[in-house]
Amino acid sequence: MNIIYLKNSQSSNKYGKERQLRVFENRVLRRIFGPKRVEVKREWIKLHNEELNDLCCSPNIVGVIKSRRMRWAGYVACMGESRGIFRVLVGKSE
Numbered sequence: 001m002n003i004i005y006l007k008n009s010q011s012s013n014k015y016g017k018e019r020q021l022r023v024f025e026n027r028v029l030r031r032i033f034g035p036k037r038v039e040v041k042r043e044w045i046k047l048h049n050e051e052l053n054d055l056c057c058s059p060n061i062v063g064v065i066k067s068r069r070m071r072w073a074g075y076v077a078c079m080g081e082s083r084g085i086f087r088v089l090v091g092k093s094e
Helices: 002-033 049-055 061-077 084-090
Strands: 036-038 043-045
Touching: 002 049, 002 061, 061 084
Parallel strands: none
Antiparallel strands: 036 043
């Protein structure tokens, strides 16, 4: 029972961190691009997430981090078994 709870809490924590990164990224993009003027109503509105993604052509931060982690794991997998970081990656203590 404890193992299932631990696994669920780790996965929800992982998605919570991803959400925090996306929220931070959108906050920075809103600061950069500013509000949008609606001429019909004569008011300023915040840009929605989809509009921010359309304005900014760079990939989202979560995708960049995941791809770099995979690149790092591939690099470590090519190392020899005598390297400490390789043993950490595959889970061998000795």
